[in-house]
Amino acid sequence: MMTIDHDGPVPPFQQICADVAARIETGELTVGERLPSVRSLAAELGVAPGTVAKAYTELEGAGLVEAMGRSGTRVAAGADGTRALAASAAAEFAIRVRRLGLDTEELLRIVRTHLDRT
Template sequence: MIVIDPRSPVPPFEQLRAQLAAAVTSGELAAGARLPTVRRLADDLGLAPGTVARAYRELEGSGVIETRGRNGTFVAAGADDTTRLARQAALAFAEQVRALRLSSDEAIAYVQAALRPEPSAP
């Protein structure tokens, strides 16, 4: 169930995006599941349609959902476990970066440093 906290410093579109992405990565929303229309979800959550549309656009841009024209919006198919786990880790990291108020450049620098091979022990 999606809950938007109007008192949160996180914008409503981001709360919605993060909750939908989490539902997909956890398997709560399975590949191929149909999502509500922008208008219906906006009405259900008390949000402006543009807010829901922005969240959907960002999710579509990252490959989490796909729009099939008049047929609607669906959870994207084909994400294997590796992709799902990587996306889940990336989303968790992004949430942490936002909470720490780091810039994207700083966050990327930390990731690059963490991915460097460790020197071999003598």
């Protein structure tokens, strides 16, 4: 069961993203598995439906889930543990570095420099 730390520094939508990505990475959620509806998950977690919708949109953008209209949101066929782990790490990174006050281009330059060195 997913939980949200409403008092923590990580926004609820990011917590949802990280949780779903981790569950895909560990195999707890498998390809084709349906995620809870936006409204039901929002009610379960005590957040606004828009928060869950934003998380699902982020996960879809990362290729981890796909919206299937009336069939709901499901784990994408292309989702794998590596991509899920990378998406989760990227979400955590973005939250941490935004607090530094650097703009996106500067942050990307720093990341590219370190990726080029590895």
